[in-house]
Amino acid sequence: MRGAINWGLPLLTLAVYAYLGLYLSGQLMHHATGEIPLDFRAFGYSLGEARDYLRALSPEGFALAQGPVFWADMVFSTLIGLTLTWWMRPFSGVFGMVCVLTAMTYVALDWGENAAVQAMLTAGPDWVEPAEILRASTFTSAKFVALALGVILAARQSWRRWAGRV
Numbered sequence: 001m002r003g004a005i006n007w008g009l010p011l012l013t014l015a016v017y018a019y020l021g022l023y024l025s026g027q028l029m030h031h032a033t034g035e036i037p038l039d040f041r042a043f044g045y046s047l048g049e050a051r052d053y054l055r056a057l058s059p060e061g062f063a064l065a066q067g068p069v070f071w072a073d074m075v076f077s078t079l080i081g082l083t084l085t086w087w088m089r090p091f092s093g094v095f096g097m098v099c100v101l102t103a104m105t106y107v108a109l110d111w112g113e114n115a116a117v118q119a120m121l122t123a124g125p126d127w128v129e130p131a132e133i134l135r136a137s138t139f140t141s142a143k144f145v146a147l148a149l150g151v152i153l154a155a156r157q158s159w160r161r162w163a164g165r166v
Contacts, residue, residue, distance in 0.1 A: 009086055013079040020072040028069060031061025038117055039073065042144040044137035047130050054125035066121055070114060077110035080147070087154035089161075099153050106146040113139035 021040075028037050033056045038045060045053070057065070081103045088099035116136035120128045 005086060009079070009083050013076070013083045016072060016076045016079055020069070020076050024064065024069050024072055028057075028061055028064055031058040031064060032056045037065075037069075038120075038136065039069075039113065039140065041137075041140060044141040045133070046137075047133050050120065050133040050137070051125045051128065054120065054128065057121075062121055066118060070118060073114055074111065077107050077114075081107035084150040084154045088150075088157045090157075099157065102146060102150045102153055106143060106150050109139055109143040109146055113143055 025037055025040065029035065032053060035053045035056050038050065038053060041049075084103040084106070085100060088096075088103065090096070091100055113136060116132065116139050119132050120136055123129070123132065
């Protein structure tokens, strides 16, 4: 069972990421005249950049972002949270709690980002409020920070397990 989870969960997560990050994002970029999707801008985006992206997005791109991209991203964030949590085991003491909270924080931030981006898409480029853009951009940047921390903690715990220290 452990072997199936050790390999199956990361492979499923990678497959969903390939679908989201390569296939759907490629389609989204096509419908946005080559603009990088907002979810992939690790350092966030400004009011002008967000409005330019929303203006560049075709009606088909809006439908793609509000449907398949949204749902694939919700599934991916859940899977990466589970994968990181699995790799961070065993959980003991304060360090274990930090590991679990890091993975949960990543998932929460990604879901928050998804909701904020959906609000921006619904409002459209001319009606989106600056506060909504700032919220979405902050979620995006924070999501990448939480993911980086989660990967570092998971790698540390995986190394300790492999080395026989845990």
